[in-house]
Amino acid sequence: MKGQKDTGRRKEGASLSRTDLRGHVKAWIQHHRLSAADSLMRVLDSLGSSFLTWLVIGIALALPVGLNVALDNMTRVTAGWDSPAQISLFLQGEVSLDRLREIEVELAARDDVSETRAILRDEALDEFRTLSGFADVLASMQANPLPDVLLVTPDAALDGRGVSALRAELQGHSDVAEAVLDMEWLQRLNSLMALSRRLVLAIGGMLVVGVVLILGNTIRLAIESRRDEIVIVKLIGGSNGFVRRPFLYTGLWYGVGGGVLAALLVTAALWSLEKPISDLAMLYESAFQLSGFGVMGSLNLVILGGLLGLAGAWLAVSRHLARIEPR
Amino acid sequence: MISFNRVSKRYGEGRDALREITIEIAQDELVFLTGHSGAGKSTLLRLIMLMDRPSRGQVIVNGQNLAGVRPRNIPQHRRSIGVVFQNHQLLFDRTIFDNVALPLIIAGYEAREVGRRVRAALDKVGLLNRERAMPISLSGGEQQRVGIARAVVGKPKILLADEPTGNLDPTLSAEIMNLFEAFNQVGVTVLIASHDLVLISRLRHRIITLSQGCLVSGRAQ
Numbered sequence: 001m002k003g004q005k006d007t008g009r010r011k012e013g014a015s016l017s018r019t020d021l022r023g024h025v026k027a028w029i030q031h032h033r034l035s036a037a038d039s040l041m042r043v044l045d046s047l048g049s050s051f052l053t054w055l056v057i058g059i060a061l062a063l064p065v066g067l068n069v070a071l072d073n074m075t076r077v078t079a080g081w082d083s084p085a086q087i088s089l090f091l092q093g094e095v096s097l098d099r100l101r102e103i104e105v106e107l108a109a110r111d112d113v114s115e116t117r118a119i120l121r122d123e124a125l126d127e128f129r130t131l132s133g134f135a136d137v138l139a140s141m142q143a144n145p146l147p148d149v150l151l152v153t154p155d156a157a158l159d160g161r162g163v164s165a166l167r168a169e170l171q172g173h174s175d176v177a178e179a180v181l182d183m184e185w186l187q188r189l190n191s192l193m194a195l196s197r198r199l200v201l202a203i204g205g206m207l208v209v210g211v212v213l214i215l216g217n218t219i220r221l222a223i224e225s226r227r228d229e230i231v232i233v234k235l236i237g238g239s240n241g242f243v244r245r246p247f248l249y250t251g252l253w254y255g256v257g258g259g260v261l262a263a264l265l266v267t268a269a270l271w272s273l274e275k276p277i278s279d280l281a282m283l284y285e286s287a288f289q290l291s292g293f294g295v296m297g298s299l300n301l302v303i304l305g306g307l308l309g310l311a312g313a314w315l316a317v318s319r320h321l322a323r324i325e326p327r
Numbered sequence: 328m329i330s331f332n333r334v335s336k337r338y339g340e341g342r343d344a345l346r347e348i349t350i351e352i353a354q355d356e357l358v359f360l361t362g363h364s365g366a367g368k369s370t371l372l373r374l375i376m377l378m379d380r381p382s383r384g385q386v387i388v389n390g391q392n393l394a395g396v397r398p399r400n401i402p403q404h405r406r407s408i409g410v411v412f413q414n415h416q417l418l419f420d421r422t423i424f425d426n427v428a429l430p431l432i433i434a435g436y437e438a439r440e441v442g443r444r445v446r447a448a449l450d451k452v453g454l455l456n457r458e459r460a461m462p463i464s465l466s467g468g469e470q471q472r473v474g475i476a477r478a479v480v481g482k483p484k485i486l487l488a489d490e491p492t493g494n495l496d497p498t499l500s501a502e503i504m505n506l507f508e509a510f511n512q513v514g515v516t517v518l519i520a521s522h523d524l525v526l527i528s529r530l531r532h533r534i535i536t537l538s539q540g541c542l543v544s545g546r547a548q
């Protein structure tokens with residue numbers, strides 16, 4: 001009997017504390033909602049200065065992200081260029097057609113050359129005329145400015161050094177004005193792009209720190225302007241968490257707004273570049289299309305903005321709120 | 328409910344604001360605290376709500392030695408005490424309703440319960456019809472009553488008031504004192520700091536008198 005009574009009471013106690021807990025959680029969520037709404041109202045109330053903050057954050061985020069999208073696109077372009085190395089031999093101007101055929105045969109006979117192909121200067125001019133849209137300019141020229149070109153494909157078994165050696169040897173040929181290894185600039189481009197990526201990363205890192213500091217300062221000003229209110233809330237028993245909450249939300253809204261603006265800026269930039277780039281791609285007979293950064297990219301940017309906003313607010317709040325105590 | 332045991336408080340290098348104060352206030356009491364300006368009335372109240380810590384001695388509130396209350400638990404302690412401030416301490420960019428609701432929001436009451444309790448508290452101080460007004464549009468006495476409503480809305484066990492009738496006319500002062508008596512009737516321990524000797528001596532409650540930080544009279548019931 002006694003035991004029964006005991007468990008009954010314990011049960012009651014447990015359910016009581018559970019509803020208690022539920023009430024606390026409910027109230028906590030309610031205060032989050034209130035703080036979020038109140039902070040948003042305050043941000044929207046001073047729309048002018050809020051917009052400036054958003055714009056600063058937006059630009060700071062859009063810059064590295066935009067550069068990164070550009071680099072991504074360049075990587076995609078050059079990825080299609082990993083064709084085997086090719087040496088272009090620009091022949092001397094006075095080389096005749098017969099001599100050209102002779103050289104071609106001579107090169108094709110070599111072990112380290114798998115294929116040659118001639119691009120005659122007149123052919124090249126015609127092609128250039130139709131594709132480039134410079135027909136008028138070219139028509140006004142007296143002579144064809146283009147040289148004859150021999151494209152030499154080295155043997156596939158040749159490694160990078162072998163190809164370079166071949167190029168050097170062909171450069172020494174008396175009828176060759178210039179031997180250019182097409183891989184060389186591609187390699188340079190690739191290393192340049194790797195460097196650019198690091199640079200973008202570094203710039204991005206600095207701008208992110210900048211955004212956090214700007215937001216921290218904005219929140220610090222918000223805290224200063226509501227000093228009296230903070231004192232009163234602390235006087236009547238508001239915890240640090242309670243006082244902190246609206247400012248964290250303020251930071252969040254600034255950050256999210258900045259992220260949205262950044263996404264808009266990047267999208268607008270990509271959109272305005274789309275037409276010229278597809279024109280250019282057509283010129284190079286390429287099916288290349290600018291790839292944007294999509295809904296996920298925009299979403300990530302907004303989330304990033306929000307997180308930075310929170311970080312900035314946290315920075316300000318942890319440094320300045322504790323110092324405001326009722327006197 | 329509130330006890331001071333040989334409490335002294337010194338600010339910086341100055342002389343003692345409170346010196347060796349020993350007081351006992353029971354749960355069902357309404358006690359007045361009086362003395363000249365600078366006697367240490369506000370200081371005593373500040374110690375109870377942990378706005379300051381004593382330099383020496385113990386303060387025990389509702390069974391708890393305040394020396395053991397850590398900074399992170401101060402908000403919780405303050406929530407258990409209703410305070411009417413000398414300078415009202417209202418939020419001037421919020422409505423009367425929002426001002427009075429603040430302790431409930433802090434304590435985490437549900438919206439419906441908040442509305443019910445705020446209206447009940449405003450009704451008690453006779454300001455129910457002004458709930459949508461801003462504090463700036465209220466007279467000094469009305470602002471003081473908003474402060475009282477905010478102090479009692481959370482149904483605290485202890486109510487402290489620092490010069491609650493400071494700038495009110497005699498009739499209104501008497502009315503407000505009646506209000507405090509009514510709270511005391513329902514079991515709230517009330518401690519009121521006041522200059523207004525004429526008024527408080529008429530009311531037949533214990534009067535603690537301080538002079539230059541020392542307890543002069545009213546040590547026990």
Ligand SMILES: Nc1ncnc2c1ncn2[C@@H]1O[C@H](COP(=O)(O)OP(=O)(O)OP(=O)(O)O)[C@@H](O)[C@H]1O
Pocket residue numbers: 338339341343344362363364365366367368369370371
């Ligand atoms: N923060 C402080 N720093 C230094 N001294 C203080 C501080 N607060 C109060 N004092 C001193 O402590 C003494 C008591 O001040 P307290 O405010 O308690 O007086 P009071 O009785 O409330 O006076 P009043 O009736 O004018 O409000 C005074 O001498 C005052 O100068």
Ligand SMILES: [Mg+2]
Pocket residue numbers: 368369370413489
């Ligand atoms: Mg005082």
